[in-house]
Amino acid sequence: MIKSQKEKIQRVLAGLFSIGAFLALWQWAVVSTTLGQLMPGPITVITSFIQAFSVPIGTCTIQQHVGWSLSRVMIAYLVAAVVGIGLGVLMGWNPKIEAIFKPLYDIIRPIPPIAWIPLSIVWFGLGEMTKYFLIFLSAFSNITLNAYEGAKSVDPVLMGASRMLGANRTQTLLTVVLPASMPFIFAGLQVAISTSWATVVAAEMVRSTEGVGWVIVSAQDTNDMNQTLVGILAIGIVGFILATIMRGVETRLCKWNKSE
Amino acid sequence: MIECKGLKKTFQSENGAFEVVKNIDLKVKENEFLVLFGPGQCGKTTILNMIAGLETPSEGIVTVNGKEVHEPGPERGVVYQTISLFPWLTVMGNVEYGPKVRGIPKEKRRATAQHYIDMVGLQGFEKSFPVQLSGGMKQRAGIARAYANNPIVMLMDEPFGALDAQTRYLMQKELERIWEQEKRTVVFVTNNIEEAVYLADRIVVLANRPTQVKAEYKINLPRPRNYVDPEFLRLRMEITDAVDKTL
Amino acid sequence: MESNPKVRVNHLTKKFGDLLVLDDISFDIPEGELLCVVGPTGCGKTTFLNSLTKLYDITSGEILVNNEPVNLKKQNLAYIFQENSTMPWLNVEQNVSFGLDIKKVPEKEKKERVEEFLDIVGLTPFRKYYPSQLSSSMLQRVAIARAFATKPELLLMDEPYGQLDIELRFKLEDELVKLWQKTKTTVFFITHNIEEAVYLGQKIMILTNKPTKVKKVLDNPLPRPRDITSPDFIDLRNQVTDLIKWW
Numbered sequence: 158m159i160k161s162q163k164e165k166i167q168r169v170l171a172g173l174f175s176i177g178a179f180l181a182l183w184q185w186a187v188v189s190t191t192l193g194q195l196m197p198g199p200i201t202v203i204t205s206f207i208q209a210f211s212v213p214i215g216t217c218t219i220q221q222h223v224g225w226s227l228s229r230v231m232i233a234y235l236v237a238a239v240v241g242i243g244l245g246v247l248m249g250w251n252p253k254i255e256a257i258f259k260p261l262y263d264i265i266r267p268i269p270p271i272a273w274i275p276l277s278i279v280w281f282g283l284g285e286m287t288k289y290f291l292i293f294l295s296a297f298s299n300i301t302l303n304a305y306e307g308a309k310s311v312d313p314v315l316m317g318a319s320r321m322l323g324a325n326r327t328q329t330l331l332t333v334v335l336p337a338s339m340p341f342i343f344a345g346l347q348v349a350i351s352t353s354w355a356t357v358v359a360a361e362m363v364r365s366t367e368g369v370g371w372v373i374v375s376a377q378d379t380n381d382m383n384q385t386l387v388g389i390l391a392i393g394i395v396g397f398i399l400a401t402i403m404r405g406v407e408t409r410l411c412k413w414n415k416s417e
Numbered sequence: 418m419i420e421c422k423g424l425k426k427t428f429q430s431e432n433g434a435f436e437v438v439k440n441i442d443l444k445v446k447e448n449e450f451l452v453l454f455g456p457g458q459c460g461k462t463t464i465l466n467m468i469a470g471l472e473t474p475s476e477g478i479v480t481v482n483g484k485e486v487h488e489p490g491p492e493r494g495v496v497y498q499t500i501s502l503f504p505w506l507t508v509m510g511n512v513e514y515g516p517k518v519r520g521i522p523k524e525k526r527r528a529t530a531q532h533y534i535d536m537v538g539l540q541g542f543e544k545s546f547p548v549q550l551s552g553g554m555k556q557r558a559g560i561a562r563a564y565a566n567n568p569i570v571m572l573m574d575e576p577f578g579a580l581d582a583q584t585r586y587l588m589q590k591e592l593e594r595i596w597e598q599e600k601r602t603v604v605f606v607t608n609n610i611e612e613a614v615y616l617a618d619r620i621v622v623l624a625n626r627p628t629q630v631k632a633e634y635k636i637n638l639p640r641p642r643n644y645v646d647p648e649f650l651r652l653r654m655e656i657t658d659a660v661d662k663t664l
Numbered sequence: 665m666e667s668n669p670k671v672r673v674n675h676l677t678k679k680f681g682d683l684l685v686l687d688d689i690s691f692d693i694p695e696g697e698l699l700c701v702v703g704p705t706g707c708g709k710t711t712f713l714n715s716l717t718k719l720y721d722i723t724s725g726e727i728l729v730n731n732e733p734v735n736l737k738k739q740n741l742a743y744i745f746q747e748n749s750t751m752p753w754l755n756v757e758q759n760v761s762f763g764l765d766i767k768k769v770p771e772k773e774k775k776e777r778v779e780e781f782l783d784i785v786g787l788t789p790f791r792k793y794y795p796s797q798l799s800s801s802m803l804q805r806v807a808i809a810r811a812f813a814t815k816p817e818l819l820l821m822d823e824p825y826g827q828l829d830i831e832l833r834f835k836l837e838d839e840l841v842k843l844w845q846k847t848k849t850t851v852f853f854i855t856h857n858i859e860e861a862v863y864l865g866q867k868i869m870i871l872t873n874k875p876t877k878v879k880k881v882l883d884n885p886l887p888r889p890r891d892i893t894s895p896d897f898i899d900l901r902n903q904v905t906d907l908i909k910w911w
Contacts, residue, residue, distance in 0.1 A: 317471050318501045322515035322566060323491035332518065336505040457829050581826075582856035583705050583908070608829045645901060650893040657830070 233292035245304025288360040295356040296349035303345025307338030419445035423477035439627035455623030494563030509543040515566040533561040670695040676725035687875035700865030708876040742811035757791040763814040
């Protein structure tokens with residue numbers, strides 16, 4: 158419909174306008190006030206950002222840094238997804254499993270990944286494993302909770318229907334409980350991708366030699382505000398892209414949930 | 418075909434035990450269309466659920482075709498009033514679900530499913546999702562899904578309750594046509610007297626909770642029936658008077 | 665045509681984008697009339713009602729109440745929905761008085777009216793009960809008492825009995841007739857149920873499918889209380905049924 162396309166364009170323009178206004182304000186502040194002594198303006202930052210695609214910061218270009226961070230996220234996130242969905246759905250579906258695992262989960266969940274850093278260093282050292290562990294924790298927590306809620310809220314009529322049609326318990330779990338929980342699971346996956354991305358940055362800031370978190374931390378050593386901002390820009394852009402991709406996947410997968 | 422002996426059902430809640438079904442003795446003949454009729458919340462759904470195996474009786478037994486009922490199964494197809502189609506599957510996906518989980522090979526189950534989709538008048542909608550269907554169409558799909566498992570008994574719990582009056586009339590006629598085409602033993606729950614008299618071979622009138630059988634009426638009118646036929650209207654008024662008042 | 669009808673609708677047209685839903689609808693409702701509106705499923709009855717109450721902006725045409733354009737703030741219109749619309753945090757008495765509170769009716773008169781209408785709908789013994797303690801039929805009576813108590817210029821009812829058991833419907837329909845005869849309120853009653861329309865309506869307006877037009881307005885001179893088994897009733901019912909089918 159023409160009207161909704163028009164509305165869409167208007168929304169995008171409105172967003173671009175506010176970003177543009179912000180950048181303009183920043184540039185003006187840097188040029189006309191004392192802010193310019195503390196930090197560079199957007200033009201400088203964006204220029205450096207583009208340069209970083211060919212000129213390495215440290216040992217890697219900016220896209221390589223992003224690649225490092227993303228790969229850490231992907232590995233830990235996928236493991237968290239499999240474990241989280243599995244555990245969450247099982248807990249929501251089977252009261253015995255719930256009784257055993259939920260209390261432990263409820264205790265672990267509120268602890269932020271950052272609080273685990275010292276323990277994780279003791280257990281896994283300062284290498285990649287620590288980072289994976291921290292990212293895993295941050296993603297796992299949300300995914301499990303949502304999968305649990307999803308499985309718990311499956312309409313008992315649907316479960317009754319599947320048994321009536323001849324499915325055994327395992328089949329009911331796989332062909333009814335799992336698909337019915339998908340909208341919830343997906344919500345959890347979406348939140349988890351954002352928190353995972355945030356956690357990798359924190360994990361890299363502790364100890365690493367590459368990645369966007371490292372870009373920021375190493376800039377502190379040399380007091381290079383420009384580099385810090387380049388890092389921040391990279392983090393923002395990738396985070397935004399990840400969220401957009403997730404939303405697109407959801408629209409495709411959960412079509413059946415939206416009424417026309 | 419179906420026999421209920423001394424059925425009783427009591428539920429536990431925070432306020433203590435409450436008895437929903439006091440005592441039900443029921444016999445349903447093969448291919449008979451039996452209607453359980455009674456005021457809202459009287460326990461008729463609980464009785465149906467016990468026959469389906471979705472609830473266990475506190476006392477008494479249910480046998481279908483000589484076998485005692487313990488749990489749900491494909492030989493006792495159930496159609497509910499509420500959404501019971503799997504929303505993430507298409508119409509075809511839903512109708513072939515039963516045969517699929519029971520391991521029937523693809524060719525055979527597709528053919529069976531298609532046969533019933535055609536029978537209920539949903540040809541052309543095989544690839545539609547429930548969310549795209551109207552209320553009447555969803556119920557047709559539910560009926561096809563239950564039939565696709567070749568049940569010996571069809572249990573229907575106010576399947577047309579959520580539909581508007583005209584669609585409801587249409588669906589009653591459709592169900593009649595479908596049932597005449599492939600006869601099964603049917604137990605049909607409703608609180609709508611016109612629907613009951615239109616469809617039933619026999620109407621069992623249930624009392625208010627805790628429920629038991631209050632009266633029985635044999636409906637001998639020739640099919641398909643006419644809602645404004647004088648005998649139809651007379652039966653309607655007679656049975657309405659026999660029902661407990663709920664206010 | 666009456667020169668001063670209570671409600672006059674002139675060439676009411678409603679489009680959603682390019683979709684024409686209501687097509688040049690014109691009719692009058694004389695003061696104190698009980699008009700029933702029926703139509704095929706999906707015929708735009710709800711759009712019609714929402715346009716009358718200005719919930720939707722109409723594309724063209726005018727709606728006059730007491731010869732002035734309809735204005736919810738100035739004029740007193742009451743609306744009864746199919747779903748429960750009682751305020752759960754108020755008891756029965758407070759609910760009935762709610763409309764009067766909003767219109768700032770003086771205290772003494774308010775008390776009198778609440779007593780009167782509670783009595784007519786038989787809810788006086790339940791005055792201190794809260795909605796969560798009442799059945800759905802009682803909740804509808806609370807909503808109806810509340811609406812009538814405000815002595816509205818026009819009472820719009822959108823399938824208020826659609827979700828109730830059938831013998832309750834008859835009782836409530838009788839109650840509605842009683843309220844209507846007593847207060848001489850102008851009532852606009854939408855229903856899917858043809859029998860209900862013939863039972864209640866002084867006139868029966870039949871709508872066509874989308875784009876919706878008025879197909880016909882039938883006079884219903886049958887004496888009250890009406891008998892659904894009488895040949896005249898059946899005749900009128902059949903007439904309405906036929907008019908809805910052929911468009």
